[in-house]
Amino acid sequence: MKKFLKVLAIIFSVFVGFILLFALYINFSSLPVYEVNPLPVQVSHDSLAVQQGRKIVETVCYTCHKGSDERLSGAMISQPESGLGEIWSANITKHSTLGTGRYSDGELAHMLRTGINREGRYIGPFMLFPYISDEDLAAVIAYLRSDSPITQPSEVSRPKPDYSFIAKALFKLGAFKPLPAPEQEILAPSANDKMAYGKYLSTAVYACFECHSKSFETNDILQPEQSEGYFAGGNPIEDRDFNIVYSANLTPSRESGIGNWTKEDFTVAIRQGLRPDSRLLNEMMPRFALLSDEEIDAIWTYLRSLPAVESEAIAGLQ
The missing domain is CATH 1.10.760 (Cytochrome Bc1 Complex; Chain D, domain 2)
Structure with a gap:
């Protein structure tokens, strides 16, 4: 029995030692350094x-x-x-x-x-x-x-x-790591294809899904639609005073989303920060005042195409 306990103590000591070494490595070793490969880009200043x-x-x-x-x-x-x-x-x-x-x-x-x-x-x-x-x-x-x-x-x-x-x-451990550089030219969808253009604007350009899905931790930047709670809101976000506000559900749910909104309601909300009930949106929700009617129409069209997702009641659109 004593021999068994001695072996057990040795195993436990080795395990604790390994944990301590791992913790020291994580806390004090340098962060990874990656190769810098400037990308070809044609910048017009018109x-x-x-x-x-x-x-x-x-x-x-x-x-x-x-x-x-x-x-x-x-x-x-x-x-x-x-x-x-x-x-x-x-x-x-x-x-x-x-x-x-x-x-x-x-x-x-x-x-x-x-x-x-x-x-x-x-x-x-x-x-x-x-x-x-x-x-x-x-x-x-x-x-x-x-x-x-x-x-x-x-x-x-x-x-x-x-x-x-x-x-x-x-x-x-590689959970936070660089994204792959593109291997070919990336073109925006035609504005005539409202669905594709709206998806492009709300995911690739303005990244609406990042705040309006469940959590930054479960977002999939490379495959936005695989993000947990895609556009269903509830993401806890710190405002400028580091108070927590929650992102809104932008799916067509009539109970907890924007299913009861009109396109005009949506336009006023994202341009002026004013909800249909006249409440102001939190400052962490950017004002999209510079977006064209065509862009807003495309984003609206895409959001209306999403499955309606019911979510817990939260403190309004952010």
Whole structure:
């Protein structure tokens, strides 16, 4: 019996030692570094391209990258005590050393597609555009290079992420990893195909599904429709004061979705932030004021095609 207990104690000690070594590896070893392969990109700086880029950047990127100086200088998006640790969105103004001015167009395209920055670090799972068309991606870069007030160089230097143990484990075990770079040209669907165009806008460009599915943790960026609770809402999101708000169900459910809304209701909601009952949407819901009627119509058409999903009552559309 004593021999058995001794063997058991040795096995337990080895197991505990292994766990401690694993924890030390996760907590103190460097994060993975990946190869940087700038992508070929043809950036036009004409007014149409810049305007298209403005629409995407001001609607998508500005929400998280808006600094106290009203520029794209970055802000805290995750507190130290949160699950991922302290994370600041980057300064993406044109600053030559602190912002996107230090990136080539190809490096920017590679980072936006794969999540790998010019130092070889993976910055995801946020801010990724794996399926945006080459033309729209080039427009985003054109706007970041433009003379817009929000892109002007900011001297603000944001801290590097101080990831939690859980986040470090996700990076080092491969749960958080770069997306594959495209191997061929990516084209946007024709605007005449409302269903395909609406899906493209709501998944690849404006990434509506990321907030309006069940959780960021269960979203599938490469296969959005496989995301748990696809467009059924309920995703807990921190607002600018780090209070939790819940994303809305955008399926045609009449009980918990937007099945009772008209297209006009939807248009006013996403452009002006005003619900049909006259309540304001939370500030974390971007205002899509720059979207054309054609784009809104396509998104509406796609959302109406989704299966109606019943979900728990939550605090309104966000």
